[in-house]
Amino acid sequence: MRVFVVNSGSSSIKYQLIDVASEQVVLAGMLERIGQRDTDGQPAGDAADHTAGMMLVLERLGAEAGTIAAVGHRVVHGGDVFTAPVVIDAEVEASIQAVSALAPLHNPANLAGIRAARAALPGVPHVAVFDTAFHQTMPPAAAIYAIDRAVAAEHGVRRYGFHGTSHQFVAVRAAALLGRPLAELKLIVLHLGNGASATAIDGGRSIDTSMGLTPLAGLVMGTRSGDLDPGALLHLLRSGLSIDELDRLLNSRSGLLGLAGSSDMRDVRAAAESGDADAERALAVWAHRIRHYVGAYLAQLGGLDAVVFTAGVGENAPALRARALAGLEHLGLALDAARNESPSRDARVISPEGSRVAVLVVPTNEELAIAQAAAALVA
Numbered sequence: 001m002r003v004f005v006v007n008s009g010s011s012s013i014k015y016q017l018i019d020v021a022s023e024q025v026v027l028a029g030m031l032e033r034i035g036q037r038d039t040d041g042q043p044a045g046d047a048a049d050h051t052a053g054m055m056l057v058l059e060r061l062g063a064e065a066g067t068i069a070a071v072g073h074r075v076v077h078g079g080d081v082f083t084a085p086v087v088i089d090a091e092v093e094a095s096i097q098a099v100s101a102l103a104p105l106h107n108p109a110n111l112a113g114i115r116a117a118r119a120a121l122p123g124v125p126h127v128a129v130f131d132t133a134f135h136q137t138m139p140p141a142a143a144i145y146a147i148d149r150a151v152a153a154e155h156g157v158r159r160y161g162f163h164g165t166s167h168q169f170v171a172v173r174a175a176a177l178l179g180r181p182l183a184e185l186k187l188i189v190l191h192l193g194n195g196a197s198a199t200a201i202d203g204g205r206s207i208d209t210s211m212g213l214t215p216l217a218g219l220v221m222g223t224r225s226g227d228l229d230p231g232a233l234l235h236l237l238r239s240g241l242s243i244d245e246l247d248r249l250l251n252s253r254s255g256l257l258g259l260a261g262s263s264d265m266r267d268v269r270a271a272a273e274s275g276d277a278d279a280e281r282a283l284a285v286w287a288h289r290i291r292h293y294v295g296a297y298l299a300q301l302g303g304l305d306a307v308v309f310t311a312g313v314g315e316n317a318p319a320l321r322a323r324a325l326a327g328l329e330h331l332g333l334a335l336d337a338a339r340n341e342s343p344s345r346d347a348r349v350i351s352p353e354g355s356r357v358a359v360l361v362v363p364t365n366e367e368l369a370i371a372q373a374a375a376a377l378v379a
């Protein structure tokens, strides 16, 4: 079965046509800078909006469009309505819309992509696969924030967690690599991309994760702050920042960008290596926050079989993996330098032979996971 996977972002549409049985990517591409205009107001990007973008994608698909059996959509926030992938209808669209304010960088764009794709490909089922679904197994103690319970219930304020499709996919592959059943493994998965999150996985179930009500909490990200004292928000609001300014500050102007002037980890690393003190400090904060979660999740799991690195930074930056785990040798967490620095693209062990805790690199593939989930649902 061939599934067309759409990851519709605020300014981009990434797509792949995947043959699920063979895991082959038949065709892949991306539209960028959707909706952007130059200083004269002329369209500057690949498409004027998501609808126009999807028509362009359809043109690029050509005759292949006729081979699509289902469309799988990445949807970041599913609230507490969705615990598994669903076939999209008007009601599902409305539920995705209802939680859009909780993932302002993601859900509105996901929904625009869904609407455009359903209009462009009306004859096949469209399946939503949610970042939040995997984390719905979290125990209440991990999901609940200690605020007035009536207010929390009225506004749906709780921890949801994100990147679940990736965390789950990587956990399954980690178990295969270790040659042990996932059901008996305690794992910490570090998804370190532009967005970043850590998840504690016990027997294949998410028991805690670093993102929260929104994808803003937790680790230091490209442009997002991760954790900070909620009192800081009150202080900034009282100091005169508007709500929109505060939103932009925390979601779009913080993280590596705020600390070091670039949201791209490659730039930050290069700057740190050439002696830039801000970049060096940004890396120190980044690594400190990761260790904070590794320690916390080791305690919540009550043991640990493996720490797993994935996503852009986790898969590609040996020196940063080493930096993230520096000083944790007493927990049995160590890297084998040669294994860590191997240029291999495959899932692999990077801890020394016989380590108490394994350290792994496992490439994530959210598109394949979405294709598999959509195929399983419509089969």
Ligand SMILES: Nc1ncnc2c1ncn2[C@@H]1O[C@H](COP(=O)(O)OP(=O)(O)O)[C@@H](O)[C@H]1O
Pocket: 192, 193, 194, 195, 222, 263, 264, 265, 266, 267, 269, 311, 312, 313, 316, 317
């Ligand atoms: N070799 C590398 N060294 C350090 N960082 C890298 C490397 N390759 C990619 N990255 C970083 O990975 C991040 C993007 O990760 P990715 O998982 O592709 O993000 P997303 O899917 O959220 O766009 C960027 O910060 C990029 O700089």
Ligand SMILES: CC(=O)OP(=O)(O)O
Pocket: 076, 106, 131, 162, 163, 193, 194, 195, 196, 215
């Ligand atoms: C949820 C999230 O942060 O996604 P991304 O990493 O794609 O921004």
Ligand SMILES: [Mg+2]
Pocket: 193, 194, 195, 311
């Ligand atoms: Mg990503």
